[in-house]
Amino acid sequence: MAGASGGAGLLVLVAGSAAVAGVARRVAMSAPLLLVVIGLAASYVPGVPAYTLDPHLVLPFVLPPLLHTAALESSYLGLRANLRPVALLSVGHVLFATAVIGVVAHALVPGLPLAAALVLGAVVAPPDAVAATSIARRVGLPPRMVTILEGESLFNDATAITAYRVALAAAVGEGISWPRGIGDFLLAAIGGVGVGLVLMVPLHWLRTRLTEPLLQNTLSLLIPFVAYAAAERVDASGVLAVVVVALHLGHRSYEVDFATRLQEAAVWKMAAFLLESAVFALIGLQLRLVVRGLGPHGVRQAIGYAAVLLVVLIAARFVWVFPATYLPRRLIPSIGRRDPAPPWSTPLVISWAGMRGVVSLAVAFSIPLTTHDGSPFPSRDLLLFLAFGCVIGTLVVQGFTLPAVVRALRLPGPDTQRITLIEAQAQSEASTAAEDRLGRLLARPENALPAPLEERLRRVLERRRNAVWERLGQVNEVTGESADATYRRLSREMIAAERDVFVGLRDARRIDDEMLRTLLRRLDLEEAAVERLED
Template sequence: MIHDNLLLIISLLFIVSMLTMLSEKIGVSYPIFLVIAGLLISFIPGMPHMELEPDWVFLIFLPPLLYSAAWNTSWKDFWESRRPIGLLSIGLVVFTATAVAYLSSAIIPGFTLAMGFLLGGVISPPDAVAATSVLQGLKVPKRVVTILEGESLVNDASSLIVFRFALATIATGEFVLWKAELNFFIVAGMGVVVGLVIAHILYFVHKYFPTTPSIDTALTFITPYMMYIAAEHFEYSGVLAVVSGGLFLSFRSHEVFAYQSRMQSTYVWETVIFLLNGIVFILIGLQLPEVMAGLGAYTLLEVVSYAVIISLVTIVIRIIWVYPGTYLPRLLSKKVREKEARPSWQTTFVVAWSGMRGVVSLASALAIPLTLDGKAYPHRDLILFITFVVILFTLVLQGLSLPWLIRLLKIEDPGENMTEQKAIINARLATVSLEYMQSNYEGEISQFEPFRLLKDRYEKIIELADTRYMDVDNNATIGFARAYRKMLVEIVGIKREEIRKIRRDKVCSDELIRTKERELDLEEARLRNSG
């Protein structure tokens, strides 16, 4: 049995890799392609039925996926966009859940309002990976990507809290608004507290314990599970624990990780997250036979009509919410008008259209209990089918049309003054490097040509350093080469210190700073390995 399961997992990993390469070849975002491929594969005769356990998603898949998204999110950008992120991740989730609740209870016979809120909680959160993977490589403003990524970090927590309250209401038949609101803030707030407490502990471990790159990388994988399980144990939001802890550690990572740890963990995490995302999306497609098998008394035409209507309504609801949420604060607040540039209706539409659903919705639907008071849970199979169709409908319709719409609307990335920022950061790094050379290597600069050239054309001399002076026998020249390499390594350290000052001064974007840090990591690794 274990051999069969292991073979199935390995086969899935292989299929995901092959299909992802194919999706890149034909130019389709891989989450969309994998869901459709999984759907087609599920109809192949003799294919084993694969059941996606909700515990697998919530415990195995969700923590690292959320942690990775939080780690790659700039806290500075997140905080600057907190108003639109909050309106989408909390306000829109509640608005969507409420609208779906009243709509579904009106069109589906026997579907209560509490059942409607349960369905609304399931399908209200857009998926993080789907939106960002579709937008990858497209020229859209950085703020749009920041808002969508920030929304996806928090909306899972909001929707799961709505989902829990709906389950409790169905089970007990009671719902008290003020208690629900109080519990919402307790669950969310304490989830953040748990995440930050564990993040501070791990920060201390990374900074003061004698870790190695392998230990640091291993700890980064353990961390999201610690945060999620600890928060869920106390019935707080595990999602917000992982998100808050991940944002904190990412913001402080430059203080605790050496270049080897950063490089190793980056490459390992990219591989693992790619495989986890791929497996999750192909498993969504493979679920259709299991979902359809449980429809029972409903006809296919009935459930498809319900699902399509609700799918269209979720898309329209997002558009209705996003435009007032974008422009009303500008009308009501002079501070907002002065602080933020007016967003165009085209970029606002991209945010409104990027509401693709994903694995959290399906996992929530699968997490609905099988029974209630000893009987089959009412409408469970119908909720599962509607959820599957909403995921498929939004992924295919919105996901495939989004690149075309961006080109049609002629949306371009203004670069957010990136050219000027690059000039600033390059000038500051060059200045501190030259000052250090003149203070510590004045003699070498006057005696050896490479030192003089480095003052004028630093990058070209780095490219020549290893090839020009490594294969010589003269002891004096070998000593010079060692001193030269030592100086280059020391200059990398000086640049790191200046990067920290640039981050503190907030004159450049976090994205550009991280790019420069990665360049310095690679530069230091090459210099040390060549020595």
């Protein structure tokens, strides 16, 4: 994907971008911004290879895993309950922003064709709500607002990429008309959903039939690429196909075994982290080349264009979100009765949570170098620069200030007491059912256990039943911890002591490495269970 001295250059890129992103997390900085800055600085270092990204490989190999990861962790039920606001943002706002940016860019940049300007509009139209939701959870936004932002981030990419392809077809000279473009847009959207619906059931069936976690996770890694390729083969939206399949798999993930779920979560988090880090690093590394290719547009002039488009992009979201929040309730009274209008602070925060991110940059990289007649794509380097400017600008202006905006508005955060109470009630019902089943099983002769082991099973049930209730109790006056937090801390200390003994026995040659791995695996599972209680 990135050409720079073969595999060695690619390895350096991935390792370096991961290291920079890791440092950013440790020092609480914006990883995308730091990656761009370091990448730009590295591009001027003698001996650093020139990295290039093949436009034809970006969409099929970068977007599917990123979208698959986000969809797996989303709530199907939450999205269904908020279908109207999600659709207004992910479809309506994206098309509105595409048109506004396209028209403004066409009027602003001399000689820029409208079709090429609309390509830019589609590139920067979809907000990357993944960044917004990570901030939202950290500052404690209401759960419904987080769900809406997550839903927007899943489906707005499909809208933007479909609009991008319609505008791109006109820009490269395919002779497409706008009525045909609208028809292609609708067919791609409907087809993408259809392909996802067709694939999701057999893929889930296959996942549940594979009994080896390594095979299940190998299939998991292939699924987004299969879904994307299958949809694109029939000129449908591969993005929508990936999202539909991943939503179904995430909704039914309880039907696969625990080992698969643990491995899958870790694998996809790592894949998303590496991909996002590498793409942002590539932005910085390529900015120098893009600036060189601005041609008649000087750097100062291009920065001016980018600043104007950034203001328009931010303003366009406000112009769309506020009417989309209140007009439907005014026009259709039943909506207002079923879902009362939120305070003005809610659409304000959603409007401000419009940071652009890795998807916009990945799509920008996919703009072809030439049109169908072999001539250079109109102002391609300028379009890339403007896309970079919009993404970086929203990350700086909105990303850095969103927590302060949320704090200033004093939005009601999640009711942790109520959430914990609901969790405790659910756990109590589940533990009662498990206790009843255990009683029936132990009554059978083939399930007879020694009294100590039987008592251990019952203590495990009682522990799970009480763990959540304890979080509602008093905190320790000395440490400030709840009883549950103290239990987790002491459990970790006990596990650490056992682990030290096992390692010491291995070093003393009293047990071998194979036995050490077996014993550590048991401790790892116990520690994972303890850590899971903190989520």
